[in-house]
Amino acid sequence: MNKEGYKLVQGNEACVEGALAAGMRFFAGYPITPSTEIAEISAEKLPALGGRFIQMEDELASMAAIIGGSLAGKKTMTATSGPGFSLMQENIGYAAITEIPCVVVNVQRGGPSTGLPTSPAQGEVMQAKWGTHGDHPAIALTPNSVQETFEYTVKAFNLAEKYRTPVIFLMDETVGHMREKMAFKDASEIEIIDRKKPTCKPEDYVAYRPDEDMIPPMAPFGEGYRYHVSGLTHDETGFPTNNNEISEKLVRRLVDKVDKNIDDFSYYEEYKLEDAEIVIIAYGGVSRSAKSAVDDLRKQNIKAGLFRPITIWPFLEKQVNKVSLNAKEIYVAEMNLGQYVLEVERIACKNCTVKSINKVNGELITPEEIVKAIGGNK
Amino acid sequence: MKKLEIRLSGSGGQGVILAAIILANAGVEQGLNAIQTQSYGPEARGGASKAEVILSNDEINYPKITRANILLSLTQKAYDKYNSSLETNGILIVDESVKLSGDETFKVYTLPILRTAQEKFETQLVANIISLGAIYELMGEGIIDKDIMIRSITERVPAHTVQKNTDAFEEGIKLARG
Incomplete structure (x- = not known):
């Protein structure tokens, strides 16, 4: 570190540092260029912080694993590139409807298909919003420097936690692989937001009943709050329903809780x-x-x-x-x-x-x- | 200092990217703005490999090199591909195995980098650090302190190879001095 507190850091490394600072304690992923360093460094650093890293069999499973990890109360992330991002889409929708916070990093490379693994592209801008089916909330952030990658990875976690929704961190090979100076921030200088938890007794908890801010408090599995989680359209208890009125209300709330708060995170x-x-x-x-x-x-x-x-x-x-x-x-x-x-x-x-x-x-x-x-x- | 743009090129596995990281790291430790990028093919060994470093007192926006002030080429293929990107009064450092086209307007340093690595250090693995020594010697005095360079090498190479690599760095300086 130099006299002013700067160090030479790679974009992907900054993403992991930001995630750890934000409180990430579970990472599941399947390595893919140009995002591999994110998995690699997470694997190296998480155990020392009491966290867990797991390399899954593919990106479908990786996405599913970070949803499960988040449901158990941890802040979770996965990282991938184009081909893996496509495979994650179904479960990104699952996280959206079940309102489970998580961060999905996509370090974009040339496409379509396996395309140009080591080259930059920005081909997944629309996919970051429309990749998963159905109307759903979408938050995506795009950094342009190593410093910003650190700072906005923290914000990605904060937004995921605050709005109970998957957040896409949309990088590109240029930013992910380049190295430039970065200032490491002290934990006290970083704003960290944690998900809202229920304050009621477990027997009074209605898992998907939103507060006035449109966001329901989230109880981690394993603390005595029993509830049902389903990708089917559900009522406030979390159990599936075909009721048209409830369906309309749910989809609108999921989208509104993000879109109507855009002034909170217009960066x-x-x-x-x-x-x-x-x-x-x-x-x-x-x-x-x-x-x-x-x-x-x-x-x-x-x-x-x-x-x-x-x-x-x-x-x-x-x-x-x-x-x-x-x-x-x-x-x-x-x-x-x-x-x-x-x-x-x-x-x-x-x-x-x-x-x-x-x-x-x-x-x-x-x-x-x-x-x-x-x-x-x- | 004026903005300094350095391109290191060779074949995948020769370590030009690591050499670039060490140089950029030293730049930041010196208090400069530094940026390092690379491009390489999907192969782990072989194929073309290119790394770039920009050093500047000012903010660096576009992270790639447009006109290189210094170009290192360890292979013929790398020289053929990149020599036109060198500015007219730039500095070219090539391994002695590279055949020049003959119409160079820039300063050329033909150095026995790969042979020195093999003969003096019994490994091709230090060719990148010998090259780094040559670049350091030729990039101009007073930009980065030598002890900062040595520390940067020490931090970024495997612990059991530190002595060999710092020796290789000194050897590169000597080669460039001629």
Whole structure:
């Protein structure tokens, strides 16, 4: 560690450090490039903290295991990449309807299928929201640096605990594998949120009866609170029901408890937006190129700025709308063939032009490519 | 200091990524901004391997190298692939086994890196640290203190190989001095 308290740390390592700081004590996973270091370091560090690591037979089982671990009262996480993320989708929906907090890290690599294992991509932006079937809540966060990976992994756990829902931590190979300086924070400097537990006697506990904040208190298995957990649509007791009124109410509550609280976790960065006529919207690894591009464009007297969402889901409608009111053109730069841009268009196209900068060859979009697409000299 | 961009290239298993990590780590310990990235194929051994380090006093946004100030190539394949990415007055460090194209505008240091590893240390495993010594010698004085480099090597190589690796580092410095 240097004099200012910084250390050279890899993105994937920072994710584990953040998870441990947040209180992760159970990790189940199946190693896959470029996320493997997350499993590896978790395996190394968890036992010393009284936690458990288990390598499961595949990603379906890994996802199931972290749901079980969370139900037993632990904070849990798994980490994967595209192919594994696809396999986890069914059980992500299970965690959503049963309201079991957990964190799912996806370090994105080139796809589809096994694709480009060692190369960056951002092909799972839509999958992070719509990958599992049915209407369901979706929270996804995307860091763009090693420091941010640490800090937002903590927030991912906090949101999972607070809203009782799976949270997707959407990294990419660039951020996961790069090493840069990171400041380790003391536990006292980090805000940690734990799930709400019941205060009533076990015999009075109604497992899925929400408080006014739409979130039911959660009792860990094994402490005498007996209840039923089912992926079927259920009533407040947790037992399945076909009742139309109850079904409608449940699905709406699951989505509303997240969507209506978006102001609580709207994380983003604005860079040189004050007078920007050209706004680049980028996230994750690409946003670093976009920031360099903004500086290059400014040198050519082009009024460019950057809006960088860290909260990818729910979509930051309010902020993107505001940005679009002042912009002439918005360029969405992403390592896919146009995913986040669809949401930006939905909100911004009535106010300004929305264009797409895309790349799917396994390399990070460069600042030069962004500058060129916008019409600057390079 | 001005931004310094260093690219290390070779074949998978030669340890260029570890050498880059050690250099970036020393950069951070020195109090600089440093970033290290890599690209490699799915193979554990063989195949092309490339690692990059950027050192700067300023914030580093785009994490990759556009024009390298220093390029290390331990294999012909790596040299062929990356020599055009070196800036015109940059520094090229190649193993003596590499055949140059002959139209280099930059400074070239052809060094017996792989042979020295084999003859002096009886293992190819230290070729990366010999290379690191050469890079350190040629990157300019006063950027990173030597004791910080040695500490960075010590922290990042297996404990029983520390002496061999620090010796290899000194050997690399000597080779670059000529």
